[in-house]
Amino acid sequence: MTGAVTWIATWLIMITFLVIIAQTSWGRSVVYWLMWLAVALLLVTHSDELTSIFNVQALNLNG
Amino acid sequence: MARDKQMAAIKAALEEQPHRKTPVELPDVPTLPIVEDTKEEKAAKKEADKSAREQLKEQEQTRLQAARITKESQEQGEEQSSRLAQTLQTLSGQVGNLWKGTQVQLENIPTPGSLLLPFVILMVFFFLLLPVNGHTRFIWLWLVFTGQAEISATSGGRGQEAPPSQPSAGELPPSNVIQPQLGIFGTYASEVV
Numbered sequence: 001m002t003g004a005v006t007w008i009a010t011w012l013i014m015i016t017f018l019v020i021i022a023q024t025s026w027g028r029s030v031v032y033w034l035m036w037l038a039v040a041l042l043l044v045t046h047s048d049e050l051t052s053i054f055n056v057q058a059l060n061l062n063g
Numbered sequence: 064m065a066r067d068k069q070m071a072a073i074k075a076a077l078e079e080q081p082h083r084k085t086p087v088e089l090p091d092v093p094t095l096p097i098v099e100d101t102k103e104e105k106a107a108k109k110e111a112d113k114s115a116r117e118q119l120k121e122q123e124q125t126r127l128q129a130a131r132i133t134k135e136s137q138e139q140g141e142e143q144s145s146r147l148a149q150t151l152q153t154l155s156g157q158v159g160n161l162w163k164g165t166q167v168q169l170e171n172i173p174t175p176g177s178l179l180l181p182f183v184i185l186m187v188f189f190f191l192l193l194p195v196n197g198h199t200r201f202i203w204l205w206l207v208f209t210g211q212a213e214i215s216a217t218s219g220g221r222g223q224e225a226p227p228s229q230p231s232a233g234e235l236p237p238s239n240v241i242q243p244q245l246g247i248f249g250t251y252a253s254e255v256v
């Protein structure tokens with residue numbers, strides 16, 4: 001229970017902080033590119049799951 | 064001697080008329096003679112006065128010197144504090160300029176589209192693409208809506224249509240089974256209460 005609360009609290013704090021700095025003129029571009037960086041990192045780290053649909057059976061099924 | 068004679072005359076006059084009611088006319092007794100200082104005494108007095116004046120002068124000079132020294136040290140202290148304040152001001156100005164320059168550079172970085180696009184892509188990743196315990200979160204949501212999801216105490220979430228999330232010992236997982244991986248937030252779904 002404590003771990004989940006910590007997890008949620010950490011995410012909420014991080015999101016609040018990002019929203020606050022996104023309201024400033026200089027923070028908008030920082031948050032924008034940080035989010036794209038997060039997308040890129042997720043693509044790289046979860047490439048296995050994302051490409052798992054491209055397996056032999058699926059390819060055979062789909063011709 | 065003269066004084067003695069005078070005193071004797073007064074005494075005699077008093078003895079001659081002892082019962083007189085009218086005041087007795089006393090002979091004129093001169094006041095004490097004024098003794099003037101001698102020349103040596105005058106010179107000594109002059110010397111003493113002179114030395115006293117000189118001492119006073121010296122004391123005055125010492126006091127003035129001390130006051131001047133105090134004033135100089137105060138001025139030095141004030142000068143140092145003003146220099147320090149000036150340095151601090153210059154430093155804060157430079158830091159402000161540096162921050163402003165950085166701010167301007169950050170503002171000029173282009174952000175094509177809006178913040179919404181990367182946010183939506185991240186949400187798509189979160190719900191649709193990353194499987195947890197065999198299904199993606201979106202599929203789990205669907206299973207919950209259709210009443211096909213169950214939570215057990217030992218194995219966490221399990222959907223009725225889901226393949227086994229953990230292969231048994233000695234068996235290779237089927238190729239279409241997605242092995243559970245840590246979610247994008249670093250936890251398994253079963254760990255989130």
